[in-house]
Amino acid sequence: MADPLRGWGCSEPFLLFMLLGTLWEAGAGQIRYSVPEELDKGSFVGNVAxxxxxxxxxxxxRGVRIxxxxxxxxxxxxPRSGNLVTADRIDREELCAQSARCLVSFNILIENTMKMYGVxxxxxxxxxxxxxxxxxxxKVKVNENAAVGTPLVLPxxxxxxxGVNSLQRYQLSSNIHFSLDEKSGRDGQKYPELVLEQPLDREKVAVHDLLLTALDGGDPILSGTTHIHVMVLDANDNAPLFTQSEYRVSVPENIAVGTRLLTLTATDPDEGINGKLTYSFRNEEDKISETFQLDSNLGEISTVQPLDYEESRFYDMEVVAQDGGALLASAKVLITVQDVNDNAPEVLLTSLSGTVSEDCLPGTIIALFSVHDGDSGENGEIVCSIPRNLPFKLEKSVDNYYHLLTTRALDREEISDYNITVTVTDCGNPPLSTENHIFLKVADINDxxxxxxxxxxxxxxxxxxPRGISIFSVNAHDPDSGNNAQVTYALAEDKFQGTPLSSYVSINSDTGALYALGSFDYEQVxxxxxxxxxSDNGDPPLSSNVSLSLFILDQNDNAPEILYPALPIDGSTGVELAPRSAE
Incomplete structure (x- = not known):
């Protein structure tokens, strides 16, 4: 008999290893935790590190952050322990209403690598x-001639x-005339009903006071109560009847406030007050009464405030038609809201390098941002762009994140700062767009x-x-900025007739003004x-030279002298004419 293990060759363990590796990789990059609601601020969730x-x-x-x-x-x-903790108390009902699962998703960013991990x-x-x-x-009204077994609608x-913590059952206070029945709707909601067990006699008891209690399945059990006043009325033997048990209508979210959406119609064959119908919402939520209006006489439902597909995609309500004799009928109404392109895309800047050196390499990441559109379908699809004449480009990252990168070398002396317009446009008809400006300053180098x-x-x-008189001023310009553009002036060391030039002239190192240190004599210099x-103040500093020629102008500061003939020493005088000359 063949060994059953011999059927496994070298390839089978290898395939199993590859399958396990694929399953592990499929889960990589996603971290999952579970935590109960209402924990104190700072409660432990998981160790992210x-x-x-x-x-x-x-x-x-590494700059790890949420x-x-x-x-x-x-x-x-x-940051010290690497623990993920609650930032405040979390109310699950406020966050997720009655959804079966309440999931909060966010990303962990490792700043130095700009890698994202989903949590x-x-x-x-x-x-x-x-x-x-x-x-x-x-108050619940019932005819005194109502038959035993007649159901009465209760709130x-x-x-x-x-789950188990939600509403589980109802309980009615003890009495001989009524019992309690429960029905479950398609949405899982439990609806209580009063069932008449004994004939009524209005002349004996006109009002029956009952206590209705709702209980959940938690531990301990929590409950709520309401007082039911059953008003016994004279006979009205025909209940209203709606033409449909359920009404459905779809409307665009940008429909004008006050628009009539639909009309409910019920009939009652009774006459007079017993046949006059009044329409009302049954046990409506606040958002129903805040959004819609029901004409009590005509049964028309219209809007009283704008609809928003992104806030609520449908409204489920129940309408009651009640005659003057307290008989009533109910019908379901489902209003579906259709999406229109009414939300412009949004840009959320996640990380930004506000300053970049002009000698940065092409491909340097300047910013990381995400885009979002509250609409759905094509209305929520986004195209992201920047002007083409800039030395930058956009590069898609994970999810809906984008990188902004440089494409070539920058020159601060040509352009010292950029106002980069990021335009996000959706694919709706007509499309909506949003512009977001990223301001970038180019840092100077001493070039x-x-x-x-x-x-x-x-x-x-x-x-x-005069000594110290200003004789000239030079000025040099450095197109760099900051210390790289701070210019100082100096005289090159040299000598004139064996004397250092610095003994004749000095220069102000800040202004470039030159001063005479002494009184010049044309006959000497x-x-x-x-x-x-x-020189600038960069590291290393850069410098340039310029020549300055200083010419001394002669003044008539010397009287003529008679050199020949010499004056006689015996007191006699001699005269000789000579041309007058300043020299």
């Missing part, structure tokens, strides 16, 4: 809500909790030396000038050749 394979100290070093599009942050990340936290229900009736007291209770307007300068000064150096 451990689940990401990081040490807690690496969280701050990224969420919602305005309210439900969770916080402890999903399920908020589990606790029994923190009592069953609640809309009204504390309710139903609502419990914001879900330009100071520049003089001219290659050389010359100036004149009369001799016998007729001109000086100077070199002025302008």
């Amino acid at each position: 451990k689940d990401l394979g990081l040490e807690p100290r690496e969280l701050a070093e 990224v969420s599009r919602g305005k309210t942050q439900l969770f916080a990340l402890n 999903e936290v399920e908020i589990t229900d606790i029994n923190d809500n009592f069953p609640r009736f809309r009204d504390e007291e309710v 139903f209770a609502r419990d914001a909790d879900v 330009n030396p100071p520049i003089f307007p001219h290659t050389s300068y010359y100036t004149y000064i009369p001799e016998n000038n 007729r001109d000086l050749q100077l070199w002025v150096t302008a």
